[in-house]
Amino acid sequence: xxxxxxxxxxxxxxxxxxxxxxxxxxxxxxxxxxxxxxxxxxxxxxxxxxxxxxxxxxxxxxxxxxxxxxxxxxxxxxxxxxxxxxxxxxxxxxxxxxxxxxxxxxxxxxxxxxxxxxxxxxxxxxxxxxxxxxxxxxxxxxxxxxxxxxxxxxxxxxxxxxxxxxxxxxxxxxxxxxxxxxxxxxxxxxxx
Amino acid sequence: xxxxxxxxxxxxxxxxxxxxxxxxxxxxxxxxxxxxxxxxxxxxxxxxxxxxxxxxxxxxxxxxxxxxxxxxxxxxxxxxxxxxxxxxxxxxxxxxxxxxxxxxxxxxxxxxxxxxxxxxxxxxxxxxxxxxxxxxxxxxxxxxxxxxxxxxxxxxxxxxxxxxxxxxxxxxxxxxxxxxxxxxxxxxxxxx
DNA sequence: ACACTAAACTGAACCGGACTCACTTTATGG
DNA sequence: CCATAAAGTGAGTCCGGTTCAGTTTAGTGT
Numbered sequence: 286x287x288x289x290x291x292x293x294x295x296x297x298x299x300x301x302x303x304x305x306x307x308x309x310x311x312x313x314x315x316x317x318x319x320x321x322x323x324x325x326x327x328x329x330x331x332x333x334x335x336x337x338x339x340x341x342x343x344x345x346x347x348x349x350x351x352x353x354x355x356x357x358x359x360x361x362x363x364x365x366x367x368x369x370x371x372x373x374x375x376x377x378x379x380x381x382x383x384x385x386x387x388x389x390x391x392x393x394x395x396x397x398x399x400x401x402x403x404x405x406x407x408x409x410x411x412x413x414x415x416x417x418x419x420x421x422x423x424x425x426x427x428x429x430x431x432x433x434x435x436x437x438x439x440x441x442x443x444x445x446x447x448x449x450x451x452x453x454x455x456x457x458x459x460x461x462x463x464x465x466x467x468x469x470x471x472x473x474x475x476x477x
Numbered sequence: 478x479x480x481x482x483x484x485x486x487x488x489x490x491x492x493x494x495x496x497x498x499x500x501x502x503x504x505x506x507x508x509x510x511x512x513x514x515x516x517x518x519x520x521x522x523x524x525x526x527x528x529x530x531x532x533x534x535x536x537x538x539x540x541x542x543x544x545x546x547x548x549x550x551x552x553x554x555x556x557x558x559x560x561x562x563x564x565x566x567x568x569x570x571x572x573x574x575x576x577x578x579x580x581x582x583x584x585x586x587x588x589x590x591x592x593x594x595x596x597x598x599x600x601x602x603x604x605x606x607x608x609x610x611x612x613x614x615x616x617x618x619x620x621x622x623x624x625x626x627x628x629x630x631x632x633x634x635x636x637x638x639x640x641x642x643x644x645x646x647x648x649x650x651x652x653x654x655x656x657x658x659x660x661x662x663x664x665x666x667x668x669x
Numbered sequence: 670a671c672a673c674t675a676a677a678c679t680g681a682a683c684c685g686g687a688c689t690c691a692c693t694t695t696a697t698g699g
Numbered sequence: 700c701c702a703t704a705a706a707g708t709g710a711g712t713c714c715g716g717t718t719c720a721g722t723t724t725a726g727t728g729t
Contacts, residue, residue, distance in 0.1 A: 292676095292677095293675095293676060293677065295676095295677070295678085296676075296677060296678095299677085299678085329678075329679085330678065330679045330680055331679085331680075332677095332678060332679055332680065333677075333678055333679075336676095336677065336678075
């Protein structure tokens with residue numbers, strides 16, 4: 286029932302401009318960018334912002350959703366190029382960089398991981414699916430324990446995304462990721 | 478230079494009442510408790526709240542700081558009763574429960590882990606110290622890898638605290654903790 | 670081309686919640 | 700028991716998200 290008629294041309298343009306403006310503002314570290322500011326960047330009035338997004342939060346959500354979509358396309362490629370556990374490593378590190386892309390975005394990520402809005406639940410499911418893909422491959426190859434789901438790994442990582450970018454943040458996130466991987470491998474050894 | 482004269486009796490009483498009221502509100506899940514609400518609970522006017530705390534955030538910070546102080550006294554006891562790696566496990570699980578104590582507090586915790594305010598930096602240092610105590614003991618006993626500091630472990634856990642309480646939250650947090658511990662042990666085996 | 674209409678846009682006004690400050694009350698010590 | 704500095708009060712300010720009555724415009728039928 287996609288009764289949604291295609292948006293009018295200018296509407297579509299403005300909507301896109303708003304998303305772009307918001308993303309831009311977040312990446313620039315203006316996590317607290319005001320709605321008027323975002324609207325101005327997009328060259329529209331606040332009212333227009335609210336025509337397209339129920340609320341400020343909804344806009345942030347949408348920006349993130351796009352980000353997630355992009356990210357979840359990656360695992361398939363990685364599995365084609367690497368052993369399963371290495372593919373997982375690459376994906377996790379990519380996740381870290383993704384979160385590191387800007388302080389503003391990190392703030393947004395944080396709220397995603399923490400919120401229980403259905404929108405973000407979807408995002409989690411999607412991400413968990415992507416991780417499952419990698420974990421299953423690893424389990425099948427006997428490289429990773431088989432009893433941990435993508436959802437759990439995602440949660441374990443959630444925190445890192447929430448961390449504000451500080452001195453040495455990236456290095457630390459990488460180390461944590463390695464530890465997590467070790468933990469997943471250790472289980473495979475015991476279970477083998 | 479603790480030039481701070483002891484507070485007047487009523488002042489101290491009100492300050493404590495405010496902290497108690499805030500904690501109570503947070504634990505009750507009213508993460509968004511308004512300042513007026515908190516003030517009312519404490520039986521004072523808003524102005525009084527602001528006499529004692531620079532800002533609403535500052536109040537939240539103080540509540541959390543107390544919580545942390547309490548928590549950081551624990552490791553010493555645990556080490557007296559358990560093997561080092563078990564002591565670490567207990568402490569981490571306790572941390573989980575601590576975060577689970579209420580949705581509201583979880584929200585507060587999240588902002589702590591994420592903020593770079595000096596106040597919370599202190600809290601992190603303190604917590605990291607507590608964890609180091611346990612990690613060092615474990616390393617000395619050859620049970621845990623020696624190259625990971627408390628600070629890193631803390632970061633790894635940060636996310637769990639940020640997670641909102643949802644269906645099965647606790648179980649998942651526990652699993653993540655176990656994986657983390659496995660990762661730390663795995664390193665010890667390789668390094669042994 | 671042109672008019673017509675529903676969709677989209679605008680921005681001043683509204684609202685709710687954090688925060689201030691001029692004034693009142695009260696603890697304390699001399 | 701007074702003096703006075705510390706503490707408390709709460710109506711009002713400020714600020715940012717949100718609304719909506721009025722205006723503009725893309726798309727369509729003629």
